[in-house]
Amino acid sequence: MTAMQALTQDQRSPSRATAFVNARLIDSSSRLDQTGGVLIADGLIADLGPHIASGAVGDAEIVDCGGRVLAPGLVDMMVFTGEPGHEHRETLATASRAAAAGGVTTIVCMPNTDPVIDDVALVDFILRRARDTALVHVHPMAAMTKGLLGEEMSEIGLLHEAGAVAFANGKASLANAKVMRNVLAYAKDFGALIVHHLEDPTLAQDGVMNEGEVATRLGLRGVPAAAETIMLERDIRLVELTGGRYHAGQISCRTSLDIVRAAKQRGIPVTCGVSINHLTLNENDIGPYRTFFKIRPPLRSEDDRRAMVEGVASGDIDVIVSAHDPRGAEGKRRPFAEAADGAIGLETLLAVALRLYHNGDVELGRLLQALTANPARLLGTGSGRLAKGAPADLVLIDLETPWVVEPERLRSKSKNTPFDAARLQGRALLTVVAGRLVYNYADSPGP
Amino acid sequence: MSIAAEASDLSFPHRHLLGIEGLSRAEITALLDLSEQAAKLSRQIDKKRDDLRGRTLINLFFEASTRTQSSFELAGKRLGADVMNMSVGTSSVQKGETLIDTAVTLNAMRPDLLVVRHHAAGAVELLSQKVDCSVINAGDGSHEHPTQALLDALTIRRHKARIEGLIVAICGDIQHSRVARSNILLLNALGARVRVVAPSTLLPSGIGRLGVEVYTSMREGLADADIVMMLRLQRERMTSSLVPSTREYFHFFGLDYDKLARAKPDALVMHPGPMNRGVEIDSNVADDARSVIREQVEMGVAVRMAVLQALARHLPNR
Numbered sequence: 200m201t202a203m204q205a206l207t208q209d210q211r212s213p214s215r216a217t218a219f220v221n222a223r224l225i226d227s228s229s230r231l232d233q234t235g236g237v238l239i240a241d242g243l244i245a246d247l248g249p250h251i252a253s254g255a256v257g258d259a260e261i262v263d264c265g266g267r268v269l270a271p272g273l274v275d276m277m278v279f280t281g282e283p284g285h286e287h288r289e290t291l292a293t294a295s296r297a298a299a300a301g302g303v304t305t306i307v308c309m310p311n312t313d314p315v316i317d318d319v320a321l322v323d324f325i326l327r328r329a330r331d332t333a334l335v336h337v338h339p340m341a342a343m344t345k346g347l348l349g350e351e352m353s354e355i356g357l358l359h360e361a362g363a364v365a366f367a368n369g370k371a372s373l374a375n376a377k378v379m380r381n382v383l384a385y386a387k388d389f390g391a392l393i394v395h396h397l398e399d400p401t402l403a404q405d406g407v408m409n410e411g412e413v414a415t416r417l418g419l420r421g422v423p424a425a426a427e428t429i430m431l432e433r434d435i436r437l438v439e440l441t442g443g444r445y446h447a448g449q450i451s452c453r454t455s456l457d458i459v460r461a462a463k464q465r466g467i468p469v470t471c472g473v474s475i476n477h478l479t480l481n482e483n484d485i486g487p488y489r490t491f492f493k494i495r496p497p498l499r500s501e502d503d504r505r506a507m508v509e510g511v512a513s514g515d516i517d518v519i520v521s522a523h524d525p526r527g528a529e530g531k532r533r534p535f536a537e538a539a540d541g542a543i544g545l546e547t548l549l550a551v552a553l554r555l556y557h558n559g560d561v562e563l564g565r566l567l568q569a570l571t572a573n574p575a576r577l578l579g580t581g582s583g584r585l586a587k588g589a590p591a592d593l594v595l596i597d598l599e600t601p602w603v604v605e606p607e608r609l610r611s612k613s614k615n616t617p618f619d620a621a622r623l624q625g626r627a628l629l630t631v632v633a634g635r636l637v638y639n640y641a642d643s644p645g646p
Numbered sequence: 647m648s649i650a651a652e653a654s655d656l657s658f659p660h661r662h663l664l665g666i667e668g669l670s671r672a673e674i675t676a677l678l679d680l681s682e683q684a685a686k687l688s689r690q691i692d693k694k695r696d697d698l699r700g701r702t703l704i705n706l707f708f709e710a711s712t713r714t715q716s717s718f719e720l721a722g723k724r725l726g727a728d729v730m731n732m733s734v735g736t737s738s739v740q741k742g743e744t745l746i747d748t749a750v751t752l753n754a755m756r757p758d759l760l761v762v763r764h765h766a767a768g769a770v771e772l773l774s775q776k777v778d779c780s781v782i783n784a785g786d787g788s789h790e791h792p793t794q795a796l797l798d799a800l801t802i803r804r805h806k807a808r809i810e811g812l813i814v815a816i817c818g819d820i821q822h823s824r825v826a827r828s829n830i831l832l833l834n835a836l837g838a839r840v841r842v843v844a845p846s847t848l849l850p851s852g853i854g855r856l857g858v859e860v861y862t863s864m865r866e867g868l869a870d871a872d873i874v875m876m877l878r879l880q881r882e883r884m885t886s887s888l889v890p891s892t893r894e895y896f897h898f899f900g901l902d903y904d905k906l907a908r909a910k911p912d913a914l915v916m917h918p919g920p921m922n923r924g925v926e927i928d929s930n931v932a933d934d935a936r937s938v939i940r941e942q943v944e945m946g947v948a949v950r951m952a953v954l955q956a957l958a959r960h961l962p963n964r
Binding site: 412414 | 667769824853
């Protein structure tokens with residue numbers, strides 16, 4: 200791996216051209232899967248294809264990829280950080296280091312901060328802090344209602360102009376249908392994307408895990424799948440009414456997949472996402488009250504998990520997110536019902552997703568599409584693709600090498616991973632953001 | 647005769663008693679046998695034994711309880727342990743101390759046995775992971791209340807001489823009841839036919855998969871029952887739209903002579919207490935000759951003595 204080591208010394212500066220040669224290029228947006236190379240210069244992809252090979256790229260720095268997969272860097276459109284307000288959990292800097300080590304080149308940070316990102320000044324703050332401290336691209340998602348209270352619309356136009364890539368209501372559904380209708384209609388005028396959390400607050404009240412036999416055995420209050428599907432059905436009706444740009448942030452159950460599929464078949468422009476947790480874990484993993492598996496929406500049944508995998512494989516589920524949500528011991532070392540929701544996932548996102556590929560459940564191109572091209576297209580970042588003129592956001596992926604997750608080696612400030620001691624196969628070897636090398640596994644192995 | 651002699655034969659290889667789940671039929675039976683001996687002891691003039699002399703038992707109750715706490719206190723004292731009662735109200739939670747902080751603090755006081763009740767399911771198990779002593783679950787949220795299930799089984803066995811094959815109807819607020827869950831597990835383990843009877847709003851999702859027959863009518867659920875086990879209905883269930891009124895609840899689910907007539911003539915009436923007379927049970931039925939509610943309280947002390955005894959065998963001796 201001498202070429203890669205050379206890169207770490209020289210490629211700190213993006214000014215010199217670099218050629219990644221002898222790679223398996225996978226670009227889901229152009230259905231590309233072939234051996235070749237990518238030439239990058241000035242932070243952009245200058246050229247790509249089979250003709251990019253050593254000896255044919257002038258004085259460019261050569262990185263021999265050894266036949267491994269070279270793909271667009273991952274775009275994770277649901278990341279909770281603690282900045283501002285809860286920096287002890289995670290900062291933009293630490294989240295970005297975790298992202299880089301996981302092959303994620305763009306993160307969208309959610310507005311549930313303290314203060315809430317519902318003001319242009321906060322969007323500016325995030326962008327400035329990201330520019331100064333973060334290794335990867337950071338885009339803020341702003342609150343669609345002031346203070347995330349679900350009552351008054353936030354300044355969607357100004358926030359959009361300031362750089363908010365989408366609008367969300369945090370980890371709660373906007374229960375008021377009239378406000379939701381207005382938000383969808385108003386945001387549409389700016390082409391702004393609404394990303395909604397699906398959970399009817401009254402049905403989900405007091406619920407801490409999936410409703411059903413497992414919850415009953417544990418004596419825990421359940422959240423029925425209907426809490427999600429009722430909200431999803433309502434939202435789809437409102438999208439029909441308004442024509443707004445709508446994305447269901449996370450779906451978690453088979454019925455939701457059916458609803459989205461039917462809506463798409465009717466030609467309604469809705470999209471949806473799923474978290475890596477709901478693709479690979481189910482409610483049984485909670486076992487004896489393991490709070491690291493307490494997330495929202497809750498982990499569902501194995502049949503629901505299978506449905507999520509099928510949805511990604513068929514393309515009905517557009518986006519896979521980490522739903523990275525750092526929580527400290529003070530939130531997690533509690534009785535299950537009282538513990539904080541959330542699991543970290545930035546650094547393990549790619550490797551855990553590769554389980555679906557190794558199992559034969561999802562074809563590699565489709566998997567990467569849900570992790571790169573689709574979220575990039577929804578957010579309008581222009582990245583997530585291997586194409587001339589696209590941002591040089593790349594990840595070199597080793598599909599094969601097995602490893603074991605050791606939480607203490609993860610870069611997140613918080614260690615609440617549900618994949619503690621998980622055996623994974625494959626990982627990011629090199630991560631390049633705007634032509635700059637931000638992670639090299641050879642330099643700093645781990646996690 | 648000493649309980650210790652009995653205990654030495656006991657096969658109970660657990661450090662804690664966190665629930666009925668995970669106990670084998672043989673282990674449950676052994677505990678019940680040991681409880682019989684304790685019940686005999688408790689009826690003697692001299693009830694004091696020294697099996698737990700020098701040991702410290704702490705009753706740690708995050709939820710108010712008169713019956714269970716005094717039952718454990720008496721059990722500990724009869725076996726010669728030093729017993730301390732700690733009621734941890736919501737105040738220390740408000741002060742920000744977590745359950746684990748409390749556990750670590752208590753552990754530093756070097757108790758040998760810790761009896762814990764907590765309002766959150768799984769809390770007692772969590773606490774047991776952080777202390778060096780034996781932990782007994784005296785009720786965790788809507789999860790388990792193992793000593794209640796054991797004392798219920800002991801009471802049934804003393805009257806019916808068996809558990810296997812009996813039809814047991816557990817009636818009332820199954821959804822919020824740890825007593826129901828522990829009883830379902832224990833009675834199933836011993837081969838009873840368990841029914842649950844409640845309005846659908848008080849039946850947890852998937853309850854049928856716990857090996858019970860589910861009824862929403864008392865008349866049907868009580869038909870030919872050997873045991874009628876009533877559960878307490880908390881009044882706040884009325885305000886949360888689970889049942890409309892006490893009047894309506896009593897009409898359909900309160901145990902009166904009319905409904906009891908559906909059960910076998912020699913059916914036992916049970917209730918874990920405290921009772922809401924006129925809500926889930928008619929006052930006269932509660933005091934009827936078929937009611938064994940007071941005996942349940944007596945067996946409660948015996949079962950807790952047996953549990954303390956069984957766990958004490960695994961305490962370090964030096």
